Amino acid sequence: MALAAYYGRGALAAAQVLDGFDEGHFRARLEQTPVGIAFDEAIATPEGHALAEFLTRMAARLYPQMAISGPTTPAGELASLARAINPAIEITSDATVGVAIGKIAKPFPTTFHAGATGWDGLLSTTRPQPVGDSQNPFGAAVAACLSAANIFRRVFLPDWQEHADNKLRFSAWTQDRADRPTRVTRTARSQWRLDDDVVLVGVGAIGNAALWALANAPAEGTLHLVDPQDIELSNLQRYVLATRDDEGRSKVGLGAALETRGLTLVPHQLPLAEFLAHHGYAWSHILLGLDTAQDRRSAQASLPRWIGNAWTQPGDLGVSTHPHFGGPGACVACLYLPSHHVKNEDEIVAQALSVPHLQMDIRTLLYNGTPLEHTFLEAVAAALGRPVDSLAPFEGRTIRDLYVEGICGGAIIPLGEAGHPSQDIHVPLSHQSALAGILLAATLIRSALGGDPPGTTATRIDVLHAVGTHLAQPVQAQRDGRCICDDPVYKDQYAAKYAENESTSPQQ
Numbered sequence: 001m002a003l004a005a006y007y008g009r010g011a012l013a014a015a016q017v018l019d020g021f022d023e024g025h026f027r028a029r030l031e032q033t034p035v036g037i038a039f040d041e042a043i044a045t046p047e048g049h050a051l052a053e054f055l056t057r058m059a060a061r062l063y064p065q066m067a068i069s070g071p072t073t074p075a076g077e078l079a080s081l082a083r084a085i086n087p088a089i090e091i092t093s094d095a096t097v098g099v100a101i102g103k104i105a106k107p108f109p110t111t112f113h114a115g116a117t118g119w120d121g122l123l124s125t126t127r128p129q130p131v132g133d134s135q136n137p138f139g140a141a142v143a144a145c146l147s148a149a150n151i152f153r154r155v156f157l158p159d160w161q162e163h164a165d166n167k168l169r170f171s172a173w174t175q176d177r178a179d180r181p182t183r184v185t186r187t188a189r190s191q192w193r194l195d196d197d198v199v200l201v202g203v204g205a206i207g208n209a210a211l212w213a214l215a216n217a218p219a220e221g222t223l224h225l226v227d228p229q230d231i232e233l234s235n236l237q238r239y240v241l242a243t244r245d246d247e248g249r250s251k252v253g254l255g256a257a258l259e260t261r262g263l264t265l266v267p268h269q270l271p272l273a274e275f276l277a278h279h280g281y282a283w284s285h286i287l288l289g290l291d292t293a294q295d296r297r298s299a300q301a302s303l304p305r306w307i308g309n310a311w312t313q314p315g316d317l318g319v320s321t322h323p324h325f326g327g328p329g330a331c332v333a334c335l336y337l338p339s340h341h342v343k344n345e346d347e348i349v350a351q352a353l354s355v356p357h358l359q360m361d362i363r364t365l366l367y368n369g370t371p372l373e374h375t376f377l378e379a380v381a382a383a384l385g386r387p388v389d390s391l392a393p394f395e396g397r398t399i400r401d402l403y404v405e406g407i408c409g410g411a412i413i414p415l416g417e418a419g420h421p422s423q424d425i426h427v428p429l430s431h432q433s434a435l436a437g438i439l440l441a442a443t444l445i446r447s448a449l450g451g452d453p454p455g456t457t458a459t460r461i462d463v464l465h466a467v468g469t470h471l472a473q474p475v476q477a478q479r480d481g482r483c484i485c486d487d488p489v490y491k492d493q494y495a496a497k498y499a500e501n502e503s504t505s506p507q508q
């Protein structure tokens with residue numbers, strides 16, 4: 001009863017990362033493990049509030065029971081937020097595992113102490129952590145994501161203690177573990193100014209988190225949101241901005257409705273190619289939170305001066321900063337060069353349904369979206385060794401529905417038996433996409449404050465393990481002639497595009 005209406009999507013995301021996934025066990029763990037957030041007057045600071053709110057936005061999507069304890073007014077507001085995300089959620093009085101914010105001893109049998117100071121997120125398994133009073137939301141949001149990762153491991157991994165983050169300071173500025181506090185004198189400015197308009201391509205799970213951070217940051221400037229799609233029920237599992245009532249709304253509409261601290265948000269409900277065709281190629285700063293390699297390559301080919309890029313794949317996430325095109329560092333297209341035979345969708349679906357001999361029929365069904373007929377379902381049922389009745393609900397629906405819900409979603413083949421997911425059907429965990437989005441937004445502010453790394457740098461984080469060390473690494477281009485950044489025509493065009501700006505900038 002208390003599980004979210006989109007619970008199946010959360011189960012699917014978990015099935016893709018937990019070894020030996022068993023849905024009955026997963027569901028039982030969820031139903032038996034209330035998750036808590038406890039805070040003291042630290043909630044009155046901007047950083048304490050950001051931490052508790054962002055954590056609630058993630059936890060309420062997966063866990064059917066939550067305990068929220070602390071000063072009455074903010075606790076009530078967070079409980080309302082949790083109910084808006086999952087109207088069936090049960091607000092309980094205590095919890096088995098949870099996060100403490102502020103100077104609270106040990107409110108739950110398993111407690112993770114979370115804190116934040118400016119750019120740094122803090123986590124400990126034993127001691128209360130400091131909570132800062134700045135307007136910087138990045139350390140708080142990072143601490144919320146990493147707390148959520150620790151809770152997930154505590155609830156679902158038998159060896160969670162080996163993977164618990166203790167004495168962790170993670171800097172959203174360096175995008176790495178840090179030994180001492182991050183000090184950035186430039187961030188002491190009361191407002192962070194984006195001089196050029198910025199384009200966020202993709203307002204999905206990563207884009208939602210990036211937008212939350214940018215809206216809560218003291219940032220000024222204009223951010224264009226580009227995404228053609230509307231929100232589906234299954235998206236709610238990991239879209240941190242969305243509540244249950246947002247199903248059916250446009251993704252850019254949801255994003256642009258956010259209250260900001262000075263940033264102007266402009267929605268464009270268009271695919272990237274159409275956005276570029278209508279609004280030109282003069283964009284100098286682009287943030288990418290996309291699903292497809294093809295769109296990432298197109299964005300790079302439009303030759304922005306600077307790109308921030310984030311991605312998730314089964315079990316991990318990554319963020320890369322590309323401050324210069326055509327130098328020794330990899331461009332975005334370098335990261336997505338097809339290195340092996342990429343299967344077409346018809347081939348993937350035909351293999352998943354065990355009917356490779358019907359690949360040509362499947363290509364037509366995919367292209368036309370023709371309703372499935374009984375005879376086709378009989379052939380698939382026979383090939384999969386499943387009763388034809390189990391496929392009956394897909395009669396009259398599309399081949400894509402059959403593939404996505406029946407195979408990937410566990411309606412025909414139980415989750416966990418379908419084998420490892422290929423990248424195209426990967427469903428990330430909510431804290432995984434959220435952390436990618438927060439770090440993506442941080443790369444933009446860092447760039448605006450003049451803190452770009454000298455060349456392309458990427459950080460990768462495995463959310464099933466404790467945070468490692470030396471995560472931010474330079475990424476060099478291969479220079480084997482296969483990428484657009486090897487091509488003199490693109491390099492000259494990039495140089496010409498920004499030469500004028502460079503010569504005029506000293507006069508500004």
Ligand SMILES: [Zn+2]
Binds near residue numbers: 331333334483485486
């Ligand atoms: Zn390249």
